[in-house]
Amino acid sequence: MPELPEVETIRKGLNKFILKQKIYKVEVFCEKSFIGEFTPGVVTNMRRFGKALVIDLDNGKSLMMHLRMTGQLIFDERTERPLEGDSARERFAAGHPSENFTAKLPNKQTRVVIYFENGALYFNDQRKFGFIKVMPTVEVEEDNFIKRLAPEPWKITVDDFFEKLRRRKKSPIKAVILDQSVISGLGNIYADEALFLAKIHPLTRAGEITKKEAAELIEAAKTVMEKSIESGGSTMQTYVKADGTKGDYLEMFAQVFRREGKKCSRCGSTIQKIRVAERGTHICPNCQKEVK
């Protein structure tokens, strides 16, 4: 679920809490969620590769993590040594939005806790698809997932993207843009949103996409993700409204995602939900005409 904007939001938000802070202990509640052996070290850098987040330490090691569908990262300041009452603490939470953002932690979904001298970072993950992996910093870019990542929409060239669409010509365009080795950063939300913005039906065969449409799709992907990053993609601030009630950050920018039955903002037609590449897919049947 967390896609590029969410991971970027985490990177920026977490940076101000943990940069130059020492990790002195890691507590693992689920073995498959934490790979490798941890050794204490100070955070020197936080990097993002597509949807993967990397925390570099000063001991030559890095923590490479991927939140997959339901991962979330929640930082509680001074969890072990609280100041005067809870109001003295700050919490930063982002990733898969859920009650955990404001819940008492650790809880049933907490897989790993990373202890810093100024607080604790909780890695929660309902479905256990996500992971944190310890690896030498020099090997991060050789990691199987990272080395296969295509450029992000801001870096990819139209020629490169178009060439990949030609190779995957029989697949629906949505399935192709979800493939991180074709273009990186898009997940189910932003794929639907970008296709809507570019007025392309998700079932269109990749081989039918013109070069002009390919260029427009790249632009649309940038636009929808930039907008989400600006609004702080699924962080606690946007998830919990000022009055304390639960809010949906998708309301702030989604034009089609989870809006089936509602009206298209562009033409007033009714948004539909269909199935493409085994994923729930949202379209405006009028703005996105299917080409056979």
Added chain:
DNA sequence: CTAGGATCCTGTCAGC
């Protein structure tokens, strides 16, 4: 090589 489906796992919801 591509294409399509199953799979990892937990939880929730709709429909009997």
Added chain:
DNA sequence: TGCTGACAGGATCCTA
């Protein structure tokens, strides 16, 4: 109430 199947903001593996 209890069961069952479908589905979920991802990526990989297997088969054809």
